[in-house]
Amino acid sequence: MIYDKRLDQFQVGQTNKYNVFRCLIREGPINRAAIAKRLHLSIPTVMAIVDELYEKKMIRSAGKIEAGVGKQPEILGIEPEHFFYVGVDIGRSTLRIVIHNAIGTEIAVMNEFTGDTFPAKEFISRLQLKVVNFIEVQGIEIAKILGVGFAMPALMEQGTGRVIFAPDFGWTDIPLQDWLQGGLPYPVLVRNSTQAMGVYENFVTALEEKGATLCVNLGYGIGAAIIIGEELLEGTGGISGELGHCVVDRNGPLCKCGNSGCLEAVASGEAIAHQAQTIISHHAQSRIAELCQGNITRIDAKMVFEAAEGGDGMALKILQTAAVNIGIGVSLGVNILDPSRVVLCGGLMRNGPWFLDMIRSSMEEHLVARSSRSLVVAAGASDEYSAAKGAARILMNTLWARRELPI
Numbered sequence: 239m240i241y242d243k244r245l246d247q248f249q250v251g252q253t254n255k256y257n258v259f260r261c262l263i264r265e266g267p268i269n270r271a272a273i274a275k276r277l278h279l280s281i282p283t284v285m286a287i288v289d290e291l292y293e294k295k296m297i298r299s300a301g302k303i304e305a306g307v308g309k310q311p312e313i314l315g316i317e318p319e320h321f322f323y324v325g326v327d328i329g330r331s332t333l334r335i336v337i338h339n340a341i342g343t344e345i346a347v348m349n350e351f352t353g354d355t356f357p358a359k360e361f362i363s364r365l366q367l368k369v370v371n372f373i374e375v376q377g378i379e380i381a382k383i384l385g386v387g388f389a390m391p392a393l394m395e396q397g398t399g400r401v402i403f404a405p406d407f408g409w410t411d412i413p414l415q416d417w418l419q420g421g422l423p424y425p426v427l428v429r430n431s432t433q434a435m436g437v438y439e440n441f442v443t444a445l446e447e448k449g450a451t452l453c454v455n456l457g458y459g460i461g462a463a464i465i466i467g468e469e470l471l472e473g474t475g476g477i478s479g480e481l482g483h484c485v486v487d488r489n490g491p492l493c494k495c496g497n498s499g500c501l502e503a504v505a506s507g508e509a510i511a512h513q514a515q516t517i518i519s520h521h522a523q524s525r526i527a528e529l530c531q532g533n534i535t536r537i538d539a540k541m542v543f544e545a546a547e548g549g550d551g552m553a554l555k556i557l558q559t560a561a562v563n564i565g566i567g568v569s570l571g572v573n574i575l576d577p578s579r580v581v582l583c584g585g586l587m588r589n590g591p592w593f594l595d596m597i598r599s600s601m602e603e604h605l606v607a608r609s610s611r612s613l614v615v616a617a618g619a620s621d622e623y624s625a626a627k628g629a630a631r632i633l634m635n636t637l638w639a640r641r642e643l644p645i
């Protein structure tokens with residue numbers, strides 16, 4: 239192979255340009271000298287790149303630093319409307335869409351009832367239309383949309399966005415990413431929703447931390463995401479973090495995956511609701527019966543939490559058992575990974591700090607070498623849009639890695 243020095247120089251130049259642009263997004267507004275120092279580049283190199291970005295109207299002046307005497311350096315920021323990117327959370331009950339501008343600010347959000355998810359092809363057609371319409375209503379040109387990241391609660395094939403199994407949707411082997419891409423005029427990426435949520439939680443709470451984070455999504459189902467530094471650990475086949483399908487009680491109820499007594503089958507939002515429905519159907523005295531106004535099918539986990547907060551012993555007992563089992567499952571993950579942080583998020587965590595305390599107590603009992611660990615166990619950002627925002631972030635990270643940004 240003939241060595242081409244010019245090609246090498248071009249690649250270095252491109253890398254520098256990408257790094258300056260990324261520095262402006264992550265750390266801007268920032269002045270030229272600070273960029274040079276941060277990226278270990280010469281000031282003339284940074285100045286040349288900045289001039290080019292100015293010319294392309296990708297950045298703008300954000301004023302001057304008002305400190306000291308003499309000439310004040312100009313600070314620079316990304317032009318917020320240079321591009322946009324979108325995140326969509328395909329939740330079983332709620333569909334959520336978030337649009338971010340170039341500096342990562344959320345400029346529009348929407349949520350609505352998910353509705354019928356079967357047959358998959360019809361659902362996906364409706365979803366495409368909703369995404370296109372929502373972007374159109376904001377008055378954003380198609381060319382300015384970098385892409386749409388989708389979060390899907392399913393076992394996914396690594397890298398292809400193919401759904402292997404989505405029990406809550408009744409889907410098996412659906413090429414979701416390909417079908418979505420077929421009807422959308424922007425790049426599309428689909429990832430597991432818990433992994434998306436984990437990426438977002440890690441981004442908002444621990445950008446500078448280097449350790450591992452175990453992010454556990456406690457919602458209608460249960461899953462986990464493992465993040466090392468800023469990187470998502472996807473596993474060999476892309477299905478890491480299936481904490482919900484670790485067996486915590488072999489004599490427990492049958493799980494959708496075919497095993498018995500999985501964590502998800504005994505402690506998820508769906509399991510909590512099911513346990514309450516069974517108890518109330520046997521005429522047990524409980525505040526839950528009043529809250530559901532006699533309609534047992536209306537009982538959900540939120541109702542059980544509401545009853546427990548009102549002092550209902552039955553509801554509290556259901557949640558205590560769930561918390562013990564969650565503590566066992568999370569301890570299993572911690573014993574294997576030895577992370578620096580556990581972040582507990584999802585719908586079940588939006589019900590007051592006492593549930594977190596119950597889980598912590600159970601972990602105290604089940605963790606090995608707990609006194610020698612410097613482990614932080616915290617509630618997540620409690621943001622109902624975290625999976626959508628995480629999917630958007632994964633999309634951006636992927637575009638960065640592939641150098642597919644319009645620079």
Ligand SMILES: [Zn+2]
Pocket residue numbers: 482483484493494495496497500502503
């Ligand atoms: Zn299972």
